[in-house]
Amino acid sequence: MDRTHSDVVIIGGAVTGAATAWWLMKLSPGLKVTVIEKDPTYAQSATALSVASVRLQFSNPVNVEISRFGAAFIRDFAERIGPEGGVPTLGLKENGYLFLSGTEEGARTLEDLAAMQRGLGATTEVLGPDALARRFPWMRFDDVTAGSIGSRDEGWFDNMGLLHGFRNAARAMGAVFLTDRVTGLVCAGDRVLAALTEGGRRIEGGAFLCSAGTGSTAICAMAGIALPVEPRKRTVFVVDAPNARHPEAPLIIDHSGIYLRPEHGAWIAATVPDDDGPCDPGDWEPDHEQFEELIWPKLYNRAEGFDAAKVLRLWVGHYDYNTLDQNAILGRWPGHANFHVAAGFSGHGLQQSPAVGRGMAELILHGGYRSLDLSPLGPERVLEGRPFLEKAIV
Known part of the structure; x- marks a missing residue:
């Protein structure tokens, strides 16, 4: 040895x-x-x-x-x-995160959290539905009570x-x-x-x-x-939506249970299914049906430009999930x-x-x-x- x-x-x-x-x-x-x-x-x-x-x-x-x-x-x-x-660089793209709330209680929580985050140096601001619509006119906010977004130190790399x-x-x-x-x-x-x-x-x-x-x-x-700690499977979809080209968009955490962000002219989108639980460590098979059944209807509800959305590719990752x-x-x-x-x-x-x-x-x-x-x-x-x-x- x-x-x-x-x-x-x-x-x-x-x-x-x-x-x-x-x-x-x-x-x-x-x-x-x-x-x-x-x-x-x-x-x-x-x-x-x-x-x-x-x-x-x-x-x-x-x-x-x-x-x-x-x-x-x-x-x-x-x-x-x-x-x-x-x-030479990690290419940090600071488009921000946008958390959307669908309840009045959720809106109050966003306000409280934003105040705490700003006290620690963040730039988080909370916007109402009208202000959100002015900033992101390509989205619908009729089911949204508030959204929080940071203009610095948030994005992808x-x-x-x-x-x-x-x-x-x-x-x-x-x-x-x-x-x-x-x-x-x-x-x-x-x-x-x-x-x-x-x-x-x-x-x-x-x-x-x-x-x-x-x-x-x-x-x-x-x-x-x-x-x-256990493995939890997450299927991530790369989606082309020719009527929704918004490279300046933030990473959106929708209260409906999906998230999405722009990626080289397309979008990355994913969700957590209701029956989420531990997976076999050797299970790397994508859950293809999640897009049609869970993600696409919510994308279209948020923005009509996702009417012609098409999955280009997908992959599976495992979270080391702390139960x-x-x-x-x-x-x-x-x-x-x-x-x-x-x-x-x-x-x-x-x-x-x-x-x-x-x-x-x-x-x-x-x-x-x-x-x-x-x-x-x-x-x-x-x-x-x-x-x-x-x-x-x-």
């Missing part, structure tokens, strides 16, 4: 693992960091299959702050990551550029990325001693981080941890001296990775957060059965 030792072993090398590796190397040059990733193509990772967006419109202040840092980092990525990242930039720069500073699959953890007392791999490696470490997306539940089980509260689970696991978790992002991992990577690096290196306090997202709430609810789940 090939036996090696690292200061930090990261299991899962997509955007969260790669971001943490980069921050570790940046904060502690010369540190020995090993990242174990089973598929270096990332073909089925949530990072690769994301709709690659960032927003500040969350209901929890910590999520607002996480994404505010992420948006700034993404905007100035090349400058922050350096030439070693090999990515190059998801794989973010991942590869972190990975390239971390490797340039000395982090090692291994292509292998973890099959077991060697534990003694309250410590993880080593990760065992399919390739016959025993990788010993001073600290371990599980950032394996939907695979995190199985990895945590190797350490005796019951992680409330407790759909928020990330971040931190050292109680009762485990050196085992950390960053999982359960439930669709928000890409935009949160710059701040989460920094936070996990601080926690591993210093035993606590030095910049943004991520402790509200800690694993203690899982053990206590105490949800940290987020109202703005998409």
